[in-house]
Amino acid sequence: MGKRVLVVEDELSIQRILQYDLMQSGFIVDLASDGEEGLQKARRNSYDVMILDVMLPKRDGFSVCKELRKEENPVYIVMLSARDDEFDRVMGLDVGADDYMTKPFSSREVVSKVKAIMRRKGMHHQKACTERLSYQQLILDQRRFEVLINEEVIDFTLKEYELLEFLIHHQGQALSRNLLLDRLWGYEYDGDTRIVDVHIFKIREKLKPYGIKIKTIRGIGYMLEDEKND
Structure with a gap:
């Protein structure tokens, strides 16, 4: 279809x-x-x-x-x-x-x-698998594109899910706004990086009650701490 x-x-x-x-x-x-x-x-x-x-x-x-x-x-x-x-x-x-x-x-x-x-x-859909992606108390259901905490689904848009998934896959790495823009929105260097900042802000607000933080790397972009170093 x-x-x-x-x-x-x-x-x-x-x-x-x-x-x-x-x-x-x-x-x-x-x-x-x-x-x-x-x-x-x-x-x-x-x-x-x-x-x-x-x-x-x-x-x-x-x-x-x-x-x-x-x-x-x-x-x-x-x-x-x-x-x-x-x-x-x-x-x-x-x-x-x-x-x-x-x-x-x-x-x-x-x-x-x-x-x-x-x-x-x-x-x-090609990458989706039966296993779930986890970070701290977060679980990402990669088949249903859902974010769960304590088995409760947290309301995320598809783009917010994609951004959080990318951060988890690259935890411990400082990711520039241009990189995030290119990988997740498909823009090249003429894209408006404010779209990344707004989505990061919204994700932070949703994760704040659970103590999960996305770090701002001054002059670069954003990063999730590597769990192995916590």
């Missing part, structure tokens, strides 16, 4: 171009023209990726994203912002978006991003 994408965009011309180019690349594409319609379709169907505009009739993209994450919907959300505004980007990440793009963009950029997301998700 083909991979499914939901495009939530009220500008008909953008909507149709994205639909055509995504379908030409083999994706199954559904459309929604306002936030409420997008929310209901995301609830009824299982999508791999959701392309979600910020400015929408009836319900804005931030509200839609926040609601889906509250319901623990795992769809990978790419938010579209009409301007290169840091507030919009940070707000989108704060409510649970995995990524963002700034208008204007070419539809080929969007298709390339969706393909990259699918490749990373496919790599995760």
Whole structure:
């Protein structure tokens, strides 16, 4: 079965171009023209990726994203912002978006991003095994992409899970923001490293009650302490 994408965009011309180019690349594409319609379709169907505009009739993209994450919907959300505004980007990440793009963009950029997301998700499934990855009292279920503490599932988005998994695999190593950006978002050096900082902040807030800390390495990036040296 083909991979499914939901495009939530009220500008008909953008909507149709994205639909055509995504379908030409083999994706199954559904459309929604306002936030409420997008929310209901995301609830009824299982999508791999959701392309979600910020400015929408009836319900804005931030509200839609926040609601889906509250319901623990795992769809990978790419938010579209009409301007290169840091507030919009940070707000989108704060409510649970995995990524963002700034208008204007070419539809080929969007298709390339969706393909990259699918490749990373496919790599995760290939690496998935019956064993669990552990760090201190954390357990990562690599088949279900879940984070557990004391057998209780902690609410993590897919991107937060990927970032935590990468930190655990490289514990004891100082990881630069550019490296994390390149490996987990697929950007090269022109990426905005603020997206890494926002996701690290959110992970820290979720792990703080359990005493698990991610160290900031000044001028470089982040690191999990090596358990063997604790």
